[in-house]
Amino acid sequence: xxxxxxxxxxxxxxxxxxxxxxxxxxxxxxxxxxxxxxxxxxxxxxxxxxxxxxxxxxxxxxxxxxxxxxxxxxxxxxxxxxxxxxxxxxxxxxxxxxxxxxxxxxxxxxxxxxxxxxxxxxxxxxxxxxxxxxxxxxxxxxxxxxxxxxxxxxxxxxxxxxxxxxxxxxxxxxxxxxxxxxxxxxxxxxxxxxxxxxxxxxxxxxxxxxxxxxxxxxxxxxxxxxxxxxxxxxxxxxxxxxxxxxxxxxxxxxxxxxxxxxxxxxxxxxxxxxxxxxxxxxxxxxxxxxxxxxxxxxxxxxxxxxxxxxxxxxxxxxxxxxxxxxxxxxxxxxxxxxxxxxxxxxxxxxxxxxxxxxxxxxxxxxxxxxxxxxxxxxxxxxxxxxxxxxxxxxxxxxxxxxxxxxxxxxxxxxxxxxxxxxxxxxxxxxxxxxxxxxxxxxxxxxxxxxxxxxxxxxxxxxxxxxxxxxxxxxxxxxxxxxxxxxxxxxxxxxxxxxxxxxxxxxxxxxxxxxxxxxxxxxxxxxxxxxxxxxxxxxxxxxxxxxxxxxxxxxxxxxxxxxxxxxxxxxxxxxxxxxxxxxxxxxxxxxxxxxxxxxxxxxxxxxxxxxxxxxxxxxxxxxxxxxxxxxxxxxxxxxxxxxxxxxxxxxxxxxxxxxxxxxxxxxxxxxxxxxxxxxxxxxxxxxxxxxxxxxxxxxx
Numbered sequence: 001x002x003x004x005x006x007x008x009x010x011x012x013x014x015x016x017x018x019x020x021x022x023x024x025x026x027x028x029x030x031x032x033x034x035x036x037x038x039x040x041x042x043x044x045x046x047x048x049x050x051x052x053x054x055x056x057x058x059x060x061x062x063x064x065x066x067x068x069x070x071x072x073x074x075x076x077x078x079x080x081x082x083x084x085x086x087x088x089x090x091x092x093x094x095x096x097x098x099x100x101x102x103x104x105x106x107x108x109x110x111x112x113x114x115x116x117x118x119x120x121x122x123x124x125x126x127x128x129x130x131x132x133x134x135x136x137x138x139x140x141x142x143x144x145x146x147x148x149x150x151x152x153x154x155x156x157x158x159x160x161x162x163x164x165x166x167x168x169x170x171x172x173x174x175x176x177x178x179x180x181x182x183x184x185x186x187x188x189x190x191x192x193x194x195x196x197x198x199x200x201x202x203x204x205x206x207x208x209x210x211x212x213x214x215x216x217x218x219x220x221x222x223x224x225x226x227x228x229x230x231x232x233x234x235x236x237x238x239x240x241x242x243x244x245x246x247x248x249x250x251x252x253x254x255x256x257x258x259x260x261x262x263x264x265x266x267x268x269x270x271x272x273x274x275x276x277x278x279x280x281x282x283x284x285x286x287x288x289x290x291x292x293x294x295x296x297x298x299x300x301x302x303x304x305x306x307x308x309x310x311x312x313x314x315x316x317x318x319x320x321x322x323x324x325x326x327x328x329x330x331x332x333x334x335x336x337x338x339x340x341x342x343x344x345x346x347x348x349x350x351x352x353x354x355x356x357x358x359x360x361x362x363x364x365x366x367x368x369x370x371x372x373x374x375x376x377x378x379x380x381x382x383x384x385x386x387x388x389x390x391x392x393x394x395x396x397x398x399x400x401x402x403x404x405x406x407x408x409x410x411x412x413x414x415x416x417x418x419x420x421x422x423x424x425x426x427x428x429x430x431x432x433x434x435x436x437x438x439x440x441x442x443x444x445x446x447x448x449x450x451x452x453x454x455x456x457x458x459x460x461x462x463x464x465x466x467x468x469x470x471x472x473x474x475x476x477x478x479x480x481x482x483x484x485x486x487x488x489x490x491x492x493x494x495x496x497x498x499x500x501x502x503x504x505x506x507x508x509x510x511x512x513x514x515x516x517x518x519x520x521x522x523x524x525x526x527x528x529x530x531x532x533x534x535x536x537x538x539x540x541x542x543x544x545x546x547x548x549x550x551x552x553x554x555x556x557x558x559x560x561x562x563x564x565x566x567x568x569x570x571x572x573x574x575x576x577x578x579x580x581x582x583x584x585x586x587x588x589x590x591x592x593x594x595x596x597x598x599x600x601x602x603x604x605x606x607x608x609x610x611x612x613x614x615x616x617x618x619x620x621x622x623x624x625x626x627x628x629x630x631x632x633x634x635x636x637x638x639x640x641x642x643x644x645x646x647x648x649x650x651x652x653x654x655x656x657x658x659x660x661x662x663x664x665x666x667x668x669x670x671x672x673x674x675x676x677x678x679x680x681x682x683x684x685x686x687x688x689x690x691x692x693x694x695x696x697x698x699x
Contacts, residue, residue, distance in 0.1 A: 077665060356663070433458060
């Protein structure tokens with residue numbers, strides 16, 4: 001854990017006569033001050049202490065590193081930087097506080113003066129000559145103390161327009177000046193609820209969104225500027241900060257205009273009704289044309305001599321105390337956040353490099369394009385062989401739809417069940433179809449021969465009933481195969497959309513063509529079953545014999561004395577027989593024989609329609625994967641609408657944009673890594689924490 005021990009306790013007291021000036025001189029040496037800081041009475045006065053101390057130089061490298069990261073716009077990569085965010089209601093005295101810290105004049109006037117986020121980078125300068133410049137919209141404008149206010153206004157107009165609207169585009173002000181603290185702060189527009197002329201009606205909502213964006217990150221320190229003239233709980237800035245920092249652990253309050261409302265101020269800052277975790281600092285605003293030195297003297301005199309304000313603890317009054325608190329808080333926040341920033345930069349960089357590596361190689365010549373094209377075809381064919389032919393599914397272990405041989409077997413089983421279910425007609429009366437056909441098939445011939453025309457007529461009727469089922473199955477299974485092939489092909493050609501469109505079209509055309517061929521083949525199979533009755537399988541005779549062996553028991557039950565309406569037939573259950581009693585026994589015997597023949601043969605027909613279709617599918621799937629797909633895609637590529645292999649050289653706009661975005665991000669993150677690497681090297685060096693004014697706490 002990193003913690004800070006930056007500031008010795010500073011006591012402003014009269015030197016002891018016994019010790020002479022030695023104690024006083026030691027204090028001055030420790031503070032880096034000269035004898036000019038001692039008044040005529042030998043007192044070390046806060047008015048003569050500059051707003052920086054030597055510890056600033058030790059944390060300056062940290063501040064420079066964070067400022068560099070901010071300039072690189074690393075926050076666009078989702079990496080939040082520790083920032084002091086200045087918020088306050090309009091006319092709360094924000095500008096006066098910032099002017100006192102920076103020692104320069106900022107824009108003043110009615111309404112909202114700060115219309116864009118103003119990033120103020122204050123740097124202690126060794127030279128007596130101050131240096132100021134503005135950074136905005138990719139330009140740098142040098143300025144000076146006499147013109148900085150006007151230059152800020154001009155820059156604001158350039159960013160946010162001539163009206164009184166606001167913008168979230170930042171404006172950076174770099175101030176290098178002797179005697180100022182090393183701080184980086186973001187000054188946001190003052191909160192106003194009522195729009196004035198020239199301001200949009202939703203000005204409050206716009207300002208609220210900007211403030212929320214800046215104060216929400218947990219790395220942000222909220223500097224809440226409050227006027228002593230108002231009740232703190234009614235301040236809108238307090239409400240906003242409490243929404244994102246309910247505990248107040250990252251909120252510091254500055255109470256301005258203490259001289260205008262001294263009554264009850266002590267109670268306000270000690271009671272802390274609004275939960276300010278980092279405490280309060282009470283200050284006096286600079287008035288009129290006072291110089292900053294004069295303002296500090298008046299501020300010191302006010303809190304020293306005022307009957308009410310003098311009772312406030314000296315550790316929470318004055319601009320010098322505010323400056324030191326801010327430097328201390330900022331340094332603590334930097335040290336705390338730096339390891340996390342380093343971690344996030346490395347994680348984001350590694351992620352982006354990985355994403356860039358996943359993008360398809362940028363192709364610059366025909367040889368590379370041809371190589372990639374063949375790799376896509378080869379990897380697609382191998383994946384399809386695994387899942388469509390060999391039954392492997394290691395590439396898609398959790399996606400059951402891609403376990404293709406199992407799914408095709410499931411569909412084949414369902415098809416077989418459908419065939420058998422559609423072959424049954426429980427509503428038909430037992431043997432009536434056979435009897436009618438036998439009656440119509442009578443001829444001048446021996447009576448004990450079954451007419452083949454009657455058998456074929458029944459067979460054709462049954463085949464017709466199920467003729468749509470094989471066609472529906474073949475269409476369904478080819479649709480499934482087509483979806484699988486397209487999915488695998490698109491997966492292996494991902495990143496080459498210039499290829500995907502015609503490859504998809506080629507595969508879809510091929511699947512449609514093979515589906516039509518299969519439909520023709522199935523239709524032909526069905527027609528063949530209608531044409532003749534034939535099988536060499538001994539199962540037919542065996543099945544028929546077993547069924548005919550049931551005839552004696554059937555006749556016995558049919559002819560018993562009490563004439564039952566239903567008779568039980570093994571394998572068929574109970575059948576209605578009342579309607580058969582009007583027919584001659586010889587005709588009934590023929591009808592029974594005909595039924596058993598068609599029943600025995602129908603099993604062969606159904607098995608043939610399933611087995612033949614299964615063999616047909618296996619053959620054609622292998623043909624598709626091993627030969628037809630590659631040939632069809634090559635023909636489509638080289639055809640008039642394919643564009644040839646050169647088409648691969650045209651990178652899609654989406655991929656090109658993503659590649660450029662990742663490259664830019666990687667360059668930014670590598671530069672950011674270098675920045676934080678340099679500062680971490682200093683910390684990791686022997687006595688590195690001490691060199692930066694930091695102490696390492698292993699707890």
